[in-house]
C-alpha cells in the first residue's frame with residue numbers, strides 16, 4: 001500500500017457521468033466520502049442514486065469521470081476493488097433455489113474464503129441477523145425483510161472495508177432494522193465505511209454522520225450532517241434543496257377519486 005492509498009478517502013468520485021439515450025441520469029457527480037463514515041445518499045425518485053452507486057461499485061461503467069475507492073481506481077481494476085467492497089444492490093437478485101445457508105456457502109466460495117471461515121462467519125451472521133431458524137429454507141420462500149438480511153450477510157461475509165447499501169431498511173421490520181443498525185454501527189466503529197441510500201430522512205438523520213443530496217443527477221449538497229441540514233430538520237433541508245414547489249390544495253386534480261365524486 002502506498003502512502004497515498006493509506007490516507008485516501010473511502011470513496012472519491014470526480015465528474016461521474018452516465019447517460020441512457022437522451023437522458024442524463026448522472027451528470028458530473030463529485031463526492032468525497034471519508035473513511036469510517038456512515039454516509040447517506042439521498043434524493044428524490046429518479047435522482048440518480050442507484051446509477052451513481054452502480055458506477056462506484058464497478059457494476060456500471062461510467063461514460064466519463066473517475067471513481068476511486070481507498071485510493072484505487074475502480075474502473076482500472078474492477079475485480080481488484082471488489083474484494084474490498086461489499087454491495088447490497090437495489091432489486092435483489094438472489095439464487096432462489098438455494099437455502100440461506102447454501103447461499104452464504106456459495107458466496108464464501110466465490111470470495112475465495114476457506115470453508116471453516118465461511119462456516120464460522122456465516123453461522124454468526126445468520127445468528128446475529130435472526131436467520132438461524134430459517135437458514136435451511138429456500139431463499140424463494142423468504143420474506144422481503146429476510147431477503148434483505150441474507151443479502152446483507154452475503155455482503156459482509158468477506159469483511160469488506162467499504163459497504164454500499166441501496167435501501168437496506170426497505171421492507172424490514174423494526175426489530176430487524178434495529179439489529180441491522182447495530183451491525184452497521186459496529187462495522188463503522190471499527191473504521192470501515194457504510195454508504196447507503198434511503199428516502200427516509202429521519203433514518204438518515206439518526207444513522208449518518210455525513211451525507212450527499214442528489215437531484216437531477218447532480219450533488220446539490222454534501223458534507224457533515226449538521227452542515228447539510230443547517231439548523232433545520234433534514235426533512236426541511238431536503239425539501240428546500242430539491243426545490244419542491246407548493247402544489248396548492250390539489251382540489252381540481254383527482255376530483256374523480258373517492259366515493260363522493262359519483
Ligand SMILES: Nc1ncnc2c1ncn2[C@@H]1O[C@H](COP(=O)(O)OP(=O)(O)OP(=O)(O)O)[C@@H](O)[C@H]1O
Nearest residue numbers: 020023024025043044045046047048049050051052
Ligand atoms: N437502465 C436504464 N435505462 C434507461 N434509463 C435508466 C436506466 N437506469 C436508470 N435510468 C434513468 O436514470 C434516472 C436515474 O435513475 P436511478 O435509478 O439512478 O434513480 P434513483 O435516485 O436511484 O431513484 P429511486 O429513488 O426511485 O430508486 C431515472 O430517470 C431513470 O429512469
